[in-house]
Amino acid sequence: MPKVDLAAIEQTNRTGYPPEHAGAVAGRWVRRLGPATGLSDFGVSHVVLKPGAASSQRHWHEDEDEFVVMLSGEAVLVEEGGRTPLHAGDMASFPKGDPNGHHLVNESGEDCVFLAVGRVPLGDAHYPDIDMQWVGGSYRRRNGSGF
């Protein structure tokens, strides 16, 4: 059955962020549809953001294209260029290597839902708002120290 059965797929709010940066994504509930449905060319995450939650810390990837489409509710896309509300059917693209840190934040009082498409990043990622970067396979402060 190709139709995705969301209820059969684990939903988790786990994060690999160090504890001091993890609070922003505590209300981010993710289902990883790619592995669950047999896809390997790319990943698709089904994400529910609770009120107040962010999709990630604001970041950009050196080597991973990202694409999001809103399914329900409202989120604010925050990036270098400003703030843009997104509603059901709205989409956004984040080409790899573009140093435009971005994330979605649910500033509403209701859950919002979106899909995020990407591939496993192999290179580094940058977080302009906090003292953290993903370098050589681990999170590091800008001075190179670990968490």
Add this chain to the structure above:
Amino acid sequence: MPKVDLAAIEQTNRTGYPPEHAGAVAGRWVRRLGPATGLSDFGVSHVVLKPGAASSQRHWHEDEDEFVVMLSGEAVLVEEGGRTPLHAGDMASFPKGDPNGHHLVNESGEDCVFLAVGRVPLGDAHYPDIDMQWVGGSYRRRNGSGF
């Protein structure tokens, strides 16, 4: 601006199908969001199906994962296992190499809209309902003759 501006992206009903198999997709209007927004890791097509139109001839790919999410309206997912109505928010995955020919058909009286995610297929594709296959870079009949 990461938000996708659909109105700025060309919409086309072009098809590479041979004329005798092209009628089914004449009402399929596609915007290719990947190239238009700077993505290269994967492709995202925004597709409007007019009443009566199909997303493609029913097919499966040897080497390309595909994923669809409905944004509005209703389509019927037709595959070997049967027929499944899809509505806004419904999703389906088609892992590469699974010989389960599939397509979406708009059997309603209104437009429907979906996104399709995939990568450029390098290998062959199979069309179980018609005398056509994609082999070695071109459409061929099962006896190997061209169109």
